[in-house]
Amino acid sequence: xxxxxxxxxxxxxxxxxxxxxxxxxxxxxxxxxxxxxxxxxxxxxxxxxxxxxxxxxxxxxxxxxxxxxxxxxxxxxxxxxxxxxxxxxxxxxxxxxxxxxxxxxxxxxxxxxxxxxxxxxxxxxxxxxxxxxxxxxxxxxxxxxxxxxxxxxxxxxxxxxxxxxxxxxxxxxxxxxxxxxxxxxxxxxxxxxxxxxxxxxxxxxxxxxxxxxxxxxxxxxxxxxxxxxxxxxxxxxxxxxxxxxxxxxxxxxxxxxxxxxxxxxxxxxxxxxxxxxxxxxxxxxxxxxxxxxxxxxxxxxxxxxxxxxxxxxxxxxxxxxxxxxxxxxxxxxxxxxxxxxxxxxxxxxxxxxxxxxxxxxxxxxxxxxxxxxxxxxxxxxxxxxxxxxxxxxxxxxxxxxxxxxxxxxxxxxxxxxxxxxxxxxxxxxxx
Numbered sequence: 001x002x003x004x005x006x007x008x009x010x011x012x013x014x015x016x017x018x019x020x021x022x023x024x025x026x027x028x029x030x031x032x033x034x035x036x037x038x039x040x041x042x043x044x045x046x047x048x049x050x051x052x053x054x055x056x057x058x059x060x061x062x063x064x065x066x067x068x069x070x071x072x073x074x075x076x077x078x079x080x081x082x083x084x085x086x087x088x089x090x091x092x093x094x095x096x097x098x099x100x101x102x103x104x105x106x107x108x109x110x111x112x113x114x115x116x117x118x119x120x121x122x123x124x125x126x127x128x129x130x131x132x133x134x135x136x137x138x139x140x141x142x143x144x145x146x147x148x149x150x151x152x153x154x155x156x157x158x159x160x161x162x163x164x165x166x167x168x169x170x171x172x173x174x175x176x177x178x179x180x181x182x183x184x185x186x187x188x189x190x191x192x193x194x195x196x197x198x199x200x201x202x203x204x205x206x207x208x209x210x211x212x213x214x215x216x217x218x219x220x221x222x223x224x225x226x227x228x229x230x231x232x233x234x235x236x237x238x239x240x241x242x243x244x245x246x247x248x249x250x251x252x253x254x255x256x257x258x259x260x261x262x263x264x265x266x267x268x269x270x271x272x273x274x275x276x277x278x279x280x281x282x283x284x285x286x287x288x289x290x291x292x293x294x295x296x297x298x299x300x301x302x303x304x305x306x307x308x309x310x311x312x313x314x315x316x317x318x319x320x321x322x323x324x325x326x327x328x329x330x331x332x333x334x335x336x337x338x339x340x341x342x343x344x345x346x347x348x349x350x351x352x353x354x355x356x357x358x359x360x361x362x363x364x365x366x367x368x369x370x371x372x373x374x375x376x377x378x379x380x381x382x383x384x385x386x387x388x389x390x391x392x393x394x395x396x397x398x399x400x401x402x403x404x405x406x407x408x409x410x411x412x413x414x415x416x417x418x419x420x421x422x423x424x425x426x427x428x429x430x431x
Contacts, residue, residue: 016342053087111147112190114140121191143190148254151205153212154180159260168264169213175221179234183208183240185251192250204244204251221263229258274347324327 006419066168076199106129107113113125115132117138125140154167159180167178187193197203214225215235237256244251263271335342 009158026232036291044097069103070299103138105132105140105142107142111144112144114141114191114194116141122190128409142196143187143194145187145190147186149185149187149201149204151183151185151201151208153205153208155259165284170217171219171221171224172218172309176264176265177216177221177224178260178262179212179216179224179258181208181212181236182251182256182257182259182333183237184255187250188252189248189250194250200249200251203247203249204240206248207240207243208236208256211243214239225261225263229261233258239376241418319400323414 070389078266095348105113107125107127109127111127115122115125115130117133117137119139122138130140132140155162162178162180164178167180169177169179171177183204194202211233215232219228219232237253239258241253244253262268331342331346
């Protein structure tokens with residue numbers, strides 16, 4: 001806008017209500033000569049400009065010019081020009097201060113300021129009061145680096161509000177699965193976050209969807225639904241971080257949470273039946289395994305016991321045979337020394353073994369009555385029953401039988417005896 005037009009517009013605006021407007025002496029005389037009343041002619045622009053300068057000078061503390069334009073035109077014009085220059089300088093200084101002050105900015109705690117110089121990143125500012133060169137030299141962008149940001153894939157705000165275009169995925173065994181998950185991340189490089197991608201949040205969402213589809217596409221449906229959910233989430237987090245680092249996005253993935261993993265709603269009923277059948281199969285398998293864990297150790301224990309019994313029996317038979325052989329050798333040596341005595345001893349031992357397990361009958365052959373029968377077995381049984389009634393835990397002594405040989409030899413005591421006892425030694429000495 002030209003300066004004369006600005007002066008004219010400012011003068012008109014400030015002096016329309018001036019009581020001296022149009023009351024100049026020369027203009028008054030001219031209007032009187034022309035038959036016009038004072039105030040009916042056009043305003044004097046020079047006078048308006050002088051009035052504007054006087055008001056500005058008064059505003060900044062200078063002495064107001066009381067000259068109304070009637071005299072001293074030269075000196076008054078010079079003062080007006082100096083006042084106008086001073087006013088313009090003051091206005092420029094204030095404008096410069098305001099312009100410089102516009103470069104101050106505050107960065108809150110947990111945030112980072114990024115300063116651009118002519119559109120290029122120059123430096124990063126910490127939290128607090130900072131200053132940069134004002135526009136158009138420099139500009140700043142504040143980035144919150146402490147905030148935990150969340151991206152939802154497959155749903156929005158609620159698991160029931162599904163986004164099927166994002167949640168439906170294909171597994172390795174050619175089954176469709178519905179997955180909703182959330183990704184939490186923070187910023188580790190604010191400069192890369194605001195400069196590497198035009199829409200960084202959308203980039204994180206697309207990377208999350210790409211990573212989960214790759215992981216699910218390599219896994220079976222049962223693995224993703226049940227035992228592999230934690231592993232799928234962990235592998236997705238690792239793959240997302242690799243992709244974002246390759247894109248230089250400046251984001252740090254902190255957690256991937258599975259909100260819902262299920263088959264599509266159209267096959268939910270059939271899938272529930274299949275799941276129940278699988279659970280029944282696992283239950284029966286576990287029951288069979290429990291029965292096997294019970295029976296197999298018992299069978300192994302019984303087999304081990306039988307093996308040990310057989311080993312013990314074998315050892316017993318072998319030891320008995322070796323003992324009998326040793327005894328026979330010792331008897332043979334004694335028999336060679338005294339055949340008669342040895343023969344009698346063998347006869348007595350044999351008869352003792354025979355009579356110890358058979359019923360005994362005593363016959364007196366000297367009386368000549370061979371029909372005499374004495375039921376010793378019944379008497380022994382009755383006496384054994386009486387002893388058992390008297391002493392329930394006592395074992396009756398073995399019955400004895402005395403044979404009266406017909407050759408007039410003394411009766412022989414058939415009770416079991418040990419050949420090493422004193423009684424046996426006495427019998428041998430008596431013979």
